[in-house]
Amino acid sequence: MYVDVHAHLIHPHFAGEENEVAQRAAAAGLEYVIVNGLEPTSNRAVLELCKAHDHLLPALGIYPVDAICNEIAAAGWEHDYPPPAPFDVDAEIDFIDSVADQLVAIGEIGLDQYWVKDFPEKQEYVFRRLIEVAQKHDKPVIIHSRKAERRVFEILQEMNVERADFHCYGGKLKLAKAITEAGYYLSIPPVVVRSDAFQRLVTEVPQSQLLTETDCPYMGPDRGERNEPANVPRGVEAMATVLGLTNEELRDVIRENFRRLFRC
Numbered sequence: 001m002y003v004d005v006h007a008h009l010i011h012p013h014f015a016g017e018e019n020e021v022a023q024r025a026a027a028a029g030l031e032y033v034i035v036n037g038l039e040p041t042s043n044r045a046v047l048e049l050c051k052a053h054d055h056l057l058p059a060l061g062i063y064p065v066d067a068i069c070n071e072i073a074a075a076g077w078e079h080d081y082p083p084p085a086p087f088d089v090d091a092e093i094d095f096i097d098s099v100a101d102q103l104v105a106i107g108e109i110g111l112d113q114y115w116v117k118d119f120p121e122k123q124e125y126v127f128r129r130l131i132e133v134a135q136k137h138d139k140p141v142i143i144h145s146r147k148a149e150r151r152v153f154e155i156l157q158e159m160n161v162e163r164a165d166f167h168c169y170g171g172k173l174k175l176a177k178a179i180t181e182a183g184y185y186l187s188i189p190p191v192v193v194r195s196d197a198f199q200r201l202v203t204e205v206p207q208s209q210l211l212t213e214t215d216c217p218y219m220g221p222d223r224g225e226r227n228e229p230a231n232v233p234r235g236v237e238a239m240a241t242v243l244g245l246t247n248e249e250l251r252d253v254i255r256e257n258f259r260r261l262f263r264c
């Protein structure tokens with residue numbers, strides 16, 4: 001059976017279709033899909049959706065751009081898409097703490113220096129506090145590290161985090177090797193079917209540290225098409241090809257890796 005460790009089924013691109021997308025995932029052979037929350041609204045909706053489907057597992061977090069929503073609201077915003085809606089970040093950390101025993105992981109959390117270079121101290125504060133929540137409840141973390149991969153790794157090591165998945169890792173190969181040597185995992189999205197960078201990454205790190213994700217609705221196998229968990233087998237096929245394994249062999253390796261990290 002297949003697994004997806006990072007899906008955003010609570011997203012405008014899936015509005016009203018969440019249950020059908022979940023059913024298509026099961027029909028495609030997915031045993032588990034970890035649905036990740038980003039901020040208060042999606043965190044609560046993720047919990048509700050996962051209650052309705054045994055194969056959907058909730059992970060709640062605060063996305064690093066949402067972590068600085070109040071600083072952005074005060075300082076202004078220059079991108080051509082809307083800024084994150086302000087909310088009480090500390091209250092949301094407390095909420096995640098209060099429901100943590102219902103979660104398979106804490107995430108999506110981390111640092112981002114791609115979309116927003118400002119307020120790195122506040123991003124780190126929120127990241128560290130959510131790592132503390134994960135450690136208090138003995139949960140793994142699912143991590144966003146775009147253009148901040150090295151700093152994320154340093155913080156994990158400094159805080160003695162044992163269980164972590166780097167989702168959609170886009171950093172240097174050498175750092176990826178250090179990350180996997182430290183026992184952390186890299187989850188690979190279906191865009192691997194057409195991405196030389198992800199194909200290279202798959203061949204350079206131990207198979208024991210590989211996982212699959214979708215990051216849906218993004219990072220799909222077909223350019224411009226909405227991604228969804230049912231696409232995981234296509235990613236596995238592309239990964240198996242570059243590794244010289246059969247789909248079934250790699251699928252079973254990844255399933256075992258999933259069990260080791262998430263304990264289910």
Ligand SMILES: [Zn+2]
Pocket residue numbers: 006008036108215
């Ligand atoms: Zn994500």
